[in-house]
Amino acid sequence: MRGLTITPKLLLSAMGLSKYTVFEGELNLNIIGIRSDNTRANTFNDLICVLYQQNGEWQLKQYKATTDAGIYWRKHPMNVDGTAVLVAGQHLGLWTFGYHQGKYKALVQNKPVLVLRDNDKNEDLQTDGSQAELQSGYFGINCHRAGEHVESKLVGKWSAGCQVIADPRDYEEFISLCEQSAARYGTIFSYTLLEQNQIKRNKEDV
Structure with a gap:
């Protein structure tokens, strides 16, 4: 994310300011997405971060990702809404653990979730709840990878609303961390999605 250096301290500050739960303990994962201010892009310009403690020290992994649907699905929504x-x-x-489209291990939706429905069918994605319809339910909002072999540069059809990691090597590391965490804490994972401006707002305070 251009112009923004993400650190454990910065993420912990942003989480604290919003009064979000921070999971502590050896390999107890905080999975945190950061949505870029540029929601028109069809690139992997967001981040999925994994913040966790190891031997009492905070560790941070960062993966290029998208938290937004690709342009194809913005113009051709899968859902009529x-x-x-x-x-x-x-x-x-x-x-929780499952299989994305029945093909490979992923984190799949475990409970109802709140989404916006952007139905103007253009490239500009609405992320403001006052301008789009809100819905709660099971919509297949999973966390998975893009291509199987090489890093993907364009989102395209890889996401219709899922949280998607661009590089399959990063994804393998991510899933391995989830498996290690699950051995200690169980197979249910929480997710915190931050907007880039929440990080910027905290930058001067840490």
């Missing part, structure tokens, strides 16, 4: 846009905030217990 419009393209799904996951609402920013903390989604406790959102995911």
